[in-house]
Amino acid sequence: MKTVLKNIDYLVTMNEKREELRDAYIVIVDGVIEKVGVGIGPAGEVEIDLKGHIVTPGxxxxxxxxxxxxxxxxxxxxxxxxxxxxxxxxxxxxxxxxxxxxxxxxxxxxxxxxxxxxxxxxxxxxxxxxxxxxxxxxxxxxxxxxxxxxxxxxxxxxxxxxxxxxxxxxxxxxxxxxxxxxxxxxxxxxxxxxxxxxxxxxxxxxxxxxxxxxxxxxxxxxxxxxxxxxxxxxxxxxxxxxxxxxxxxxxxxxxxxxxxxxxxxxxxxxxxxxxxxxxxxxxxxxxxxxxxxxxxxxxxxxxxxxxxxxxxxxxxxxxxxxxxxxxxxxxxxxxxxxxxxxxxxxxxxxxxxxxxxxxxxxxxxLRMDDFTGSIEKGKAADIAAFRLDTLSMAGGLSDPVASLVLCDPHGSDFVMINGKVRVQNGRIIDSDLPELIKRQNQISAKLLETSPA
Missing domain, CATH: 3.20.20.140 (Metal-dependent hydrolases)
Incomplete structure (x- = not known):
């Protein structure tokens, strides 16, 4: 399947030249990055608009x-x-x-x-x-x-x-x-x-x-x-x-x-x-x-x-x-x-x-840099995106890459692992998460011999 991440405001590639791209796109085929470019990207079977985001390797x-x-x-x-x-x-x-x-x-x-x-x-x-x-x-x-x-x-x-x-x-x-x-x-x-x-x-x-x-x-x-x-x-x-x-x-x-x-x-x-x-x-x-x-x-x-x-x-x-x-x-x-x-x-x-x-x-x-850690052709599509229009990033867009570290983006808005979306609109894609959290607190209380709040 061909997926295109498009309209990326800032893309931190971590490639050999450590390129940082504006108005970029990423083409992904079957979980692997096929192309990285700037401007209008090709059509995909799935297209994900990341306008207003900074994108980094996962x-x-x-x-x-x-x-x-x-x-x-x-x-x-x-x-x-x-x-x-x-x-x-x-x-x-x-x-x-x-x-x-x-x-x-x-x-x-x-x-x-x-x-x-x-x-x-x-x-x-x-x-x-x-x-x-x-x-x-x-x-x-x-x-x-x-x-x-x-x-x-x-x-x-x-x-x-x-x-x-x-x-x-x-x-x-x-x-x-x-x-x-x-x-x-x-x-x-x-x-x-x-x-x-x-x-x-x-x-x-x-x-x-x-x-x-x-x-x-x-x-x-x-x-x-x-x-x-x-x-x-x-x-x-x-x-x-x-x-x-x-x-x-x-x-x-x-x-x-x-x-x-x-x-x-x-x-x-x-x-x-x-x-x-x-x-x-x-x-x-x-x-x-x-x-x-x-x-x-x-x-x-x-x-x-x-x-x-x-x-x-x-x-x-x-x-x-x-x-x-x-x-x-x-x-x-x-x-x-x-x-x-x-x-x-x-x-x-x-x-x-x-x-x-x-x-x-x-x-x-971890000796995995031959297939992850950067966004470039041939690497696995392990990607994270962060919103730039948040309260804590306001006024920090002169250098969004530094602001990702120096300001507080709170969390990822989008995460893709091996070409599969795992976080979307800032939420983990798992409908069982509330029950999982509840069970974690129950187990923790038992191990610590206290009563959960």
Missing amino acids: FVNTHHHFYQSLFRSVKEVASAKLFDWLVFLYEKWKKLDGEAIFVSSKIAIYEMMASGVTTTTDMLYLHPAGREGFIDSEIEAAKETGVRFHPTRGSMSLSRKDGGLPPDSVVQSERKIIEDSVRLIEKYHDRRRNAMIRIALAPCSPFSVTGESMIATAQLAEKYDVLLHTHLAETKDEDDFCIQKKGLRPVDYMEKVGWLNRRAWFAHLVWLNEKDISKLVENDCGMAHCPTSNMRLGSGIAPVKEMKAAGMRIGLAVDGSSSNDSGNMLLEIRNALMLQRVLKGADALSPRDVLEFATLGGAKV
């Missing part, structure tokens, strides 16, 4: 924990640091079941989609004893939403009794982790161009898995040619933990266990020095920058300006909804800009820098 979210959308703004840890926050919430998270994973995944995805996200990953590392198939549940949820999904098979093998943070009930043996990782790769991983589902492997962090688990996972990723992901250098406490337990700082420890390679991308990377940055760049590692989470937990300010200057692959991420409390990628883009500027000056990053992190940058981190 945003790519590079780190999340969907299930945490059930645990937003938990009052007991609203002002806690990461380690204390984790220890408290593990006791709630260990009660999760398949329905909780399915419902919270749809909620988390739809929330991101409402702000322009078309591709996301997720790190699901909780696998309570006796409850199987959590990754399968979130994959089924993702399929129903239509998002392009790159889940990671998270894992924890180091429990509290062995010097880690999680309780025994949510950790698994290394054998079980590897067996299930193989199962998920062989069942779901799609190597084809324009894939809607791919699998990566993700031991949770240096303080929740053994060194043997890290090594075995890296070897498995090489065997099956899949990506690797973990949290790294998020807090000063983690830095101290690694030195105390491993005798090495986090990046050096990753080097020891074979994780500094082009398959790997790391969430946070706050506590780095120049040598760390050089090692990461030399080994072509990627970064999921989580500015809101880093502020929320008081973790620190990642050296993003320096990593960008060094040539690192950088994407943005909303992180889990209980360490951010929001899945709004527009807010993440803005916070990425502001957080660097507050420490390093007004010229630390530009609005276009952070917009690139959220689109092409994220696609590069």
